[in-house]
Amino acid sequence: MATDDLKAVLRRERVPPRASLLIESMRDIGYSLQTAVSDVIDNSITAGARNIELLADTTSDVPAIGLIDDGSGMSESELLEAMRPGTRSPLEDRPDHDLGRFGLGLKTASFSQCRRLTVVTRKAGITSCAAWDLDTVAETDEWYVEFPDSTAGTPWADRLQQDGTLVVWEKLDRLVDPRNEADRRNLVRQIDETASHLELVFHRFLAGEPGLKRVSIFLNGRRLKPFDPFHSRHLATTFGDEEVFRLGDGEIRIQPVTLPHHKKVTADEWNRYAGPEGYIKNQGFYLYREKRLIIHGTWFNLARQSELTKLSRVRIDMPNGMDAEWKIDVKKASAQPPAPVRDRLRRIIEVIGAGSRRAYTSRGRKLVSDNRLPVWTRSQDKNQISYGLNPDHPAFSHFSNTLGDEQKREFARLLDLIASTIPIDTFFADVSSHPESVSTRMLDEEAFAGLVTQTYLTLKSGDLSDDDVRLMMSSAEPFRSNWKAAEEAISVLARGNEG
Template sequence: MGTVTRNKLETREVDATPYAASLIEGHRDFGYNLETALADIIDNAITAGARTVELIADTVADEPWIALADDGSGMTETELVEAMRLGSKNPTDEREAEDLGRFGLGLKSASFSQCRGLTVLTRQDDRTSCARWDLDRVAKRNDWSLELIDNPELVTGHDLLPETGTVVIWEKLDRLSGGYAHDRAKRAEHMNSELSHAEHHLRLVFHRFLEGAKPRLKLSLNGRPLKPIDPMATSHAATQKDPEEILRLRQGDVLIRCHTLPHHKRMSREEWEETGGPEGHLKSQGLYVYREKRLIIAGGWLGLARQTELTKLCRIAVDIPNTMDAEWKIDVKKASAQLPPVVRERLKKVVERFVGTSKRTYRSRGQKLVDETRFPIWNRVQKDGQIVFRPNLEHPVFRTYAEQLPEDLREGFERCLRIVGSGLPIETLHAELVGNAEAVTADETSANDLEELVYSLAVTLMENGVPSDALSDTLQSNPFLRVRWEAAAPILEDFLRTRIS
């Protein structure tokens, strides 16, 4: 056999250094918005051991600016230069257990997404260091020259720097002007609106750090402390909690905890709206994934279930360590992830069981509301595979009134009731219940109508053998009267007093 000769590739090296102006502009478009950008800066502060983070925003100045000041460990000048380098950390490097970083891009990419001027002031061991990226300067020079500032006392935000810590300052806020760069009032209004949305996001994302009598972190916006928003309503007495499950994997443990939120009538309006968030409870149901106690996914089933009205109070907290970043495909913004196959399989079973239990609970409750022994005003009827709701013509109020009518008018009265039933606005009701169910409520009942209902039911119950001393408990089992019992109770007392006398 002949000898096979393998020729060695001949290579040459050329300089392919990325153009600074192009690359740094590209870092502005990683998909950050104001809330995710601010959260990324706060991640760095927490990783640096900060106990306090102050978010200061001057939206009315000729040149608006935003600063985040923390009392963390601060940096030396060498560490600052490294922190300002794009891609300062390898995402595959092993991290400390509570390190919230990912790629070493967050400080720069998050900041550039909102501004063209990024300045960082930091102090450690009584020595202050200051560095700045000015994107306009980079575009003009097309090089990677970072500016080091030797007189930091002249920098905006210098007065916010604690004895030890860091201040991140955003200037040239071109992405936050809302197109109102030359209208100062409207620009400020737009920026304040964006900050308001960001405030809710930060209270949610860092809620575990903000909770408790001695919170791990104190966070404020323009001097106003931000309170945590717990999407699980963990401390509410009416929240239902399933036993936790632990999925042990080679890269670490995944902790799974299922919660069912209380019905909106058992929560204050503020609690209900905060846990539902801007999009409401229908959209906020589902999985809440935490990475080192920091929320990275807030709601949605990630393909494991459908969002329905029956499951809108179902929420599952999933805790993962930062050692699983690659498996979960955590993105630069730490705002999205993908379920690893082994976790998806376990969660699929958890979700099926949890959602199934919730649906059965709601269906059971629905059946009780239309139980015939409770004299419902509406009857639920299955007809040709469909569900129809009809006025209950045998309801004591309807029956009593019909019996008081002349014989020739009774059929007309019952026909009117049937027409009311046929005209039930199903499509409109469905749209309202899907979009904003908690805002749909029954109309107010007049005192005379309530009195007629109580008297009619009481008479009918007694005629059917219910003793007078059991009337109160029996009537309160009626959902309509139960929510109006404060007004109905005196009417029943008058009825009993009249009957006894």
């Protein structure tokens, strides 16, 4: 060592981490079962696997989870290196399509869920097997990887046919206490949720796309189906202009998408694309790193998730060379856009917001202008929008005309009371969480017929021709929506009037 280097230093002490303690802390960097399984699958995809099987034994005395792939497999020395926590530098350039970065995922993801990680791998006909057992590390306080003398005791080891790798998690202390039935049921539920998570995170691999080979993932033999959060194949899905943004040597692609309005899809489709968290929570950016979804349903603090933009989802594609700039974490489950990209994203959000506002206001205006005799009126004064009952609607004016002066005033006050107490908050909450089940109540037949008669007579008394009355009523609710029934009733009234 050059003496210059030592000048500022009095002395140096080696302070290696205590194996038994650090390895326990490595368990708590915040993985869920879903993100942990995804991290192990990343390795299989990087190793060129075309088939990956997630295996879960939730019923036996010693529950276990396995992931088996038909990728390149590893030699024994490669396996030993793979078991090393921090086997590769995060600073190193990786080939395109490598989904890894930190040289940690296999270990951190596995330890977050289990106390025993076994890897069985086969390359060029040679099978190797190694295991981390946290109980051994705790006992010895040494970073010892074990090499079992046979794979006989490892679940699913016989499933490895040609080249490929099997990762097995046993001692699932964080997932299930085998003596507890409720725990086991909970594990089954978590595994099902993990399968749905994989259908989203790896949907582009599951579907295949130009430049990306198709990968099949199975859960206990069931083939997972890709879940495309953009509903890209639906004709009513609209795509904004794709933007390409250069940052350093890399390229970021940004594609805004608007999902179909609920009237354009079936109720099943509407619910499926809402996702368990709903449209409001699932709007926002969907960031893909080498086609693998990292984070979704966020505007990165650049905008609020609002009702207005709930159908907007924006796909961002980034390469694997920008991990530091995007602050990609070990779990590949969070990210932050770098400053120059933030400005661009902010502008994209502004365009999306303006578009949605236009769509909504023009729809609102249309509703009001189409309806020449509204029951409800909508008025806008600067930023204040309010709704009221229209006292000129024939149903109200006809009734009002039958009243004495004092009762007339009382009736007008009643209309005001109703209009001033519309339950806007609950209505808004219902529409945003399940719009498909919100509808106006139907009038019963008798009430509807009564309303047709009143309205017809009121309009006729104003010296309007029959054709004009029909025209006005056909554009007013509730007649417009039930025009066939209304027209029949009007014809009967018109004949009666003639006679």
